[in-house]
Structures are given as structure tokens and as C-alpha cells.
Amino acid sequence: MRLAPLAVPLFAVFVAAVSLPAPAQQPRWAAEWPNTDFGTASVDLDEIRAGGPGRDGIPALDDPAFIPAAGETRIAAREPVITLEFEGVAPRAYPIRYLTWHEIVNDTVAGIPVAVTFCPLCNSAMTFDRRVDGRTLSFGVSGNLRHSDMVMYDRETESWWQQAVGEAIVGTMTGADLVELPGWMESFAAFRARNPDGLVMDEPDWRRPYGRNPYVGYDSLAQPFLYDGQMPPHGIEPLARMVRVGDRAWPLTRLADLGEITEAGVTISWAAGKASALDTADIGAGRDVGMIRVRDAAGADLPHDVMFAFAYHAFWPDGDWMLGN
Template sequence: MQRLIQIMVALLLVNTPALAEPDIWKQEWPTTNFSKTSIKSWTEILSGGPPKDGIPAINTPKFQSDVKEGRLEANEPVLTVAIAGQRERAYPIRYLIWHEIVNDTIDGAPIAVTFCPLCNSGVTFDRQTDHGVLTFGVSGKLRNSDMVMFDRETQSWWQQATGEAIVGNLTGTELKMLPSWMESWSQFRERNSGTGLVMKQPATSRAYGRNPYQGYDTSARPFLYNGEMPPHGISPVARVVRVGNKAWPVSRVRDEGGVDEAGIKISWEAGQASALDTDIIAKGRDVGTIRVRDDQGRDVAHDVMFAFAFHAFWPEGSWMIGR
């Protein structure tokens, strides 16, 4: 009997927090509809440490001409957004690594530029939805080590890697992913040479230029991740190019001098530092720049993320590992 009681107590300790979590979260999220969700178990969502808005999103970014930028080193990564007819904009990862979301508007088009350091996922979304224009913040929660965003209009929670609402009234809604890519500052600057815009340093006090996740992209196991490791012997923190539900290892693209298959062309060019390697971002090892285009040379929406995150969110996805 004593053994049975011990087992029952253990089960209670394991299961009660999961069942009680929405009640606990309601203190911080009083208007979020927790009765509507697409996730299977609340245990999938963990606290990353900071509270709601503890990592402050940027809502009014300021820009300057690329020729006036003097802080960035040549090999530092930036996330580039190019909208037809508009000047290209560079969002330095040295800022995104501390803020994770930039709510911006380009010629009337509302966008969200997002970066989850724990998944190396840099994705740009259209903020215009059937439910109106949404403004995103950082919830402080993680799912499969990926940032859970929230919108300020309905307080619904969104998965950054997929752009899908997973908790709240907008559950099931998917954001449109826009073409953007990570490249080195020198690659952006040389291509634009006075025609591009770069986000200015935010007014908040942060150690911009430093990496708070030193050595993360060579770690043996991702932070707060208990899911399956990727197949084919691929390191969990190996970078892969995700297009839809397909993933190409960046190492394959690099070693083969580019890939042309499944209706897209993927190229690799040296010169971009890893933001998740050394303490100083600009001293990170060279991981190269990926570009993805279709047969007509148009940029294709994609993400260069860690392999474990692709496997977690696209468990039935295709691994394009070649022969």
C-alpha cells in the first residue's frame, strides 16, 4: 500500500502542474482564451526564463542609409527583407538576438521580422491577417525550444518557427511567410551601396554585438528540448535550409557548390559569421550565406534553422540529404 501511495503521489506531482498551468498563466494572461488550443499537452510549453515582454520587441524601428552605418563588422549577420519597389532593409542580428521581434511597416505593408536564437530561426511574416493587423511580442514561453510569440490584439500565442497560432482565439490561423534571408553586412552593403536601409541601434541598454548564447550552435543538446533528435546522424544544431516541409543540410549545399532540385536553387557563399558561436558575434566562425530562388530567379521564403527544430515541427518532413 505504501508503494502504491508513493506511485500515486509521484503521478500527482508529475501531472498536476501540467493541468494547472493555464490557471497559473491566467494571472499574467487574463484575456487569453486557454480553452482553445491546438497543442496536445500543456507540458509542451515551458518557461524560457523571462516573463511576458521580458524580452522587449521593437515596435518603432528607425533606419539609416547603409553608407552611414559604422557599428557593424563586415561579417556580422543581418536579416534582409526585400519588398518589390522598396529599398532593401537590413535588420542586424546583433539587435534581434536581444529583442527577437521587430514590428515594422514598409510602404504600408505591416511585417514582423523574427529571430529565435535557440532555433537559429529567422523568419519574416506578413502581419496583415483576416483578423486585422497584428502586433507581436515575446511571451517568454518556449515550445520545442522555439519562441512562442503573442499578438497584442487578441493575446493569442503563436509558434515562431511555423507562424501558426497555437493558443487563444486565433488558434489555427497561419501567418504568411515572406521572402527574407540572412547574409553578412558586407554582402548587403556591397549589393546596395547607398540604396539600402539598415536598422539603427535601439535606444534600450543591451550588450549589442555580444552573443549571450556563447557556444550554443556547437552544443550537444538544445536548451529546454526533450524531443527526438534528427535522423540520418545529423547534429541537432546543424543548420538546415527549410523550404515548406523539406530540409537541406547547409553542409550539403556548401559541399556541392549549390543545389538545384525540387523546383528551387539553393546557393551558399562564404563570409557570414555565426551569431551563436563566440562571445563577440563578429568573431564567430564562418557559416556562410544561403540564398533560395525559384527557376525565374525570384527569392523564395525559407528559413535556415537548426535540424532539431525542423524535426520537431515537421516530423513527417523530407530530409534532402542527397545520395
Template sequence: MRKFLASLIVGLGLTANAAGADPTDWAREWPNTDFDVTAIEAWGEILSGGPPRDGIPAINAPDFLPASEETRIDAVEPVMVLEIEGQTPRAYPVRYLIWHEIVNDEVGGIPVAVTFCPLCNSGVVFDRRVGADTLTFGVTGKLRNSDMIMFDRETESWWQQATGQGIVGDMTGVELEMLPGWLEGWSSFKERNPNGLVMNQPVGFNRDYGRNPYGGYDSSARPFLYRGEMPPHGIPPLARVVRVGDRAWPLSLLSSAGEISAAGLTLSWEAGQASALDDATIGDGREVGNVRVRDSDGRSVVHDVMFAFAFHAFWPEGQWMLPE
């Protein structure tokens, strides 16, 4: 844990003793955010992770290239996959998301936000439309339950990445629509989608793409900057779980079974994806495997392979799908 913290603080400029933020202080940086409207019960739930607003820069309107032309990505490196019917499948490499956390894109006329929170291993795709408005998201630099707090540039409201819910400002209580997206090994994506597209390396940023600035994090005993309860049933806090709605299956259970059918869903696992949060080089991370979740008609279902502590923090009454 000590080695991880040192690497993380140096790599990202985080503050190990980050103080709980105060709306009085925030107002100077966020003059257009209405802090009188909020779903937060106690402001101490929110911590400053270190980087300021946009200190972790989101990507807008990314460039893509044919998957067949990409040669920089290791076969087992994870990519976030988005497959919208009638559109060419797209892959968003975690080697970029780990440094930028949000990609604002548009696919088939649908404005989307592809998000990845490294501290929770949470990868979720959102529809950026709220009513007649289209939002553009950035990174606040704040954390709640160790999870990224996003903001939209149109109203400067704050949003919880793991849940897609507005938590501060005019959009408080609004919930973004989640779209089916999933983490998958690069080689697996290419084999399924030989004519697919992959997000090109961002330009203009001084980032060591392909390196993991959170080396050894998912082997840590405790989450970084987390003050909440540990998960029940003796499940390690940084064990991965497959979240579908308010249910969670331990990844260890799924990987042992290969396939689980329950609650009208089929969850499957196969080898071929490295952990992005293990080795200093993402492609050398230990095997965590590819997970897919489908309904009874074979359609992809919204899910998230996140850390157990984060599931318990945001779904404290959630159902743990464990062997009887």
C-alpha cells in the same frame, strides 16, 4: 555545454530547470487569453524559458539609417534582409534581434514582423495582417520545442515563431503569411544594396549589442530546454539545415556543393557570414556562409536556415534532402 548554460542563464536570466507551465498559472499573467481554444495536445510541450511576458522586449516602428552611414557592424555580422519590390531593401542586424527577437515594422504599406529565435537559429519574416486586422507581436517568454512563442497584443493569442501558426487563443489554427527574408553577412548586403537601409540601434534598453549571450550554443551536443526527438540520419541536432516548406537540406551539403538545384529550386551558398551563436562577440563567430534560395524564375523563395532538431520537431514527416 556546461559553460554555455552558465553564460546563457547569467546573460538572459533563464531558468535551467524551467518547469512546464500550467494554464491555471498562466491565466493570472494572461487574463485575456482563451486557453480553452488551443492546438496544443499536451500543455507539457510548453516550457517557461525564464523571462516573463515582454521580458524580452520586441521593437516597434524601428528607426533606420543609410547603410553607408553604419559603422558599428562587423563585415561578417549577420543581418536579416527584407527586399520588397519597389521598396528600399532593409537590413535588421542580428546584434539587435538576438536581444529583442521581434521587430514590428511597416514596409511599403505592408506591416511585417521580422523574427529571430536564437535557440533554433530560426529567422522568419511575417506579414502581420490577418484578414482586416493588423497584429502587433511580442515575446511570451515561453518555449515549445525550444522555439519562441510569440503573442499578439490585439487578441493575446499565442503563435509559434518557426511555423507562424496560432497555437493558443482566438487565433488558434490561423497561419501567418511568410515573406521572403534571409540572413546575410553585413558586407554582402551593403555591396548588393549600397543605397539600402539598416535598422538603427534601439535606444532605451540596457543591452550589450554586438555581444552574443548564447556563447558556444551552436557547438552544444543538445538544444537548450528541448525534450523532443533528435533528428534522424545521424544529423547533429544543432547542425544548420535550409528549410523550404517541409524539405530540409543540410547546410554542410550545400556549402560543399556551392549550388544545388532540386524540386524546382536553386539553393546557393557563398562565404561571408559569421554564426551569431558561436563566439561571445558576434562578428568573431565562425563562418557559416550566405544562403539564397530562388525559384526557376530567379525570384527569392521563403526559407529558413534553422537547426536540424527544430525542423524535425515541427516537420516530423518532413523530407530530408540527402545524397542518395
């Protein structure tokens, strides 16, 4: 699916060559996933397809090291990071330059075991509490996709989880939900200016071209990769960014035009200054798509996602499109 830093036309050929639908993959699954209960699932297994690299071909990170953000010089000002600001501990930034190549970071922040996740094909960046029914899980990348979204797996039961919704869809954990935590994507400059004593995840000890984008031009395409579901309604482009809060979604373009919107009990604000991670080869040079914060009436940050419209429609087919009409 996604490890080689290729230009889009070649990347499309690569995807077509390696991606197989679920029926062709299921015999391999049984050998590769001997501890996964494929007899228990909440989705049609035919919707799951190989993404290219197999299990752990995209290696998740565990217990990453952090350094003072004030001293970090490798990350460009406009590069996106996922921010976690929990009471009682220094704020943390997880750079997308690393998550592009690893997709999941298993960490512990303020005593909370968290999974910081990023699915490039859906632009979905979500942070979850890794505790389920009193049990702490750790997550890896299965190498499979459903509706073009990353399928994670937990190492404890080898159940499969849909990243976009935080739900187990295959295996003994089927039906279990992860609690999404408040976090947001912003530029490294914005994080560092607001948090001069904040921490940033240090560069992992893997041989990867960190800072390079293997999905050059992806968010300008007319069609997403490895997706054969329905396209969004209302004439919305499939790879248009939507700010999803619960089952509602606001077009990012509407927020950029207005700057701030208060609707349905939430206030969403937009500011310029963050590069797209899915545009140019150099992540920090990507076009400015802005950054948002989502807060409730009391000013508290709310869990949300900024995902592509096709993915929102796939996972929330009955969701509310907040178009302002």
C-alpha cells in the same frame, strides 16, 4: 531563458533553475494572461514551458528607425543581418545584434506590415506579413517556448503563436496562419555591397550589450536547451543547420560543399562570409557558416528558414530530408 550574457555552463545552470514545465506554469498563466483563451488550443499545453523572462521580458521593437547602410560603422562586416528587398522601396537590413536581444521587430515595409523574427535557440529567422483576415496584428515575446522555439503573442487578442511555423496555437486565433515573406540572412558586408543605397535598422534605445552573444558556444553543443523531443534521424547532429523550404530541408554542409543545388523546383546557393551569431561572445567574430539564397525557376526569392535540425524534426516530423543520397 536568455537575457544574461553568460558562458554556456553557467547559462545551462540558469536555464535549469528558471525553466518550469507547463503544468507548474498554468496557474501563473491565468494571472499573467487574463485575455488569453486557454480553452482553445491546437497543441498540448503541457508541451509549453517557461523560458526564463516572463511576458515582454524580451521586449519586441516597434516602428524602428533606419539609417543609410553606407554610413553604419558599428556593425562588423561579417555580422549577420536579415534582409528584406521589396519592390519600390530601399532594401532594409535588420541586424541580428539587435534581434538577439529583442527577437521580434514590428515594422511596415512598402505598405506591408511585417514581423521580422529571430529565435536564437532554433536559429530560426523568419519574416511574416502581420495581416490576418484583414486585421493587422502586432507581436510580442511571450517568454514561453515549445520545442525550444519562441512562442510569440499578438497584442490584439493575446493569442499565442509558434514562431517556427507562423501558426496560432493557443487562444481565439488558434489555427490562423501568418504568411511568410521572402527574406534571408546574410552578412552586413554582402548587404551593403549589393545595396549601396540600402538602409539598416538603427541601434534601439535600450540598455543592451548590442553586438554581444549571450549564447556563447551554443551551436557547438551536442544538445539544445529546453528540448526533450526526438532527435533528428539519419545521424544528423541536433544543432546542424538545415535550409528549410516548405516541408523539405537541405543540410547546410551539403550546400557548402557544392556551392549550389537545384532540386525539387528550387535553386539554393551558398557563399562564404557570414559569422555565426551563436558562437563567440563577439557576434562579428563567430566562425564562418556562410549564407544562402533560395530562388524559384524564374529567379524569384522564396520564403525559407535556416534552422537547427532538431527544430525541423520537431515541427516537420514527416518532412523530406534532402541528403542527396
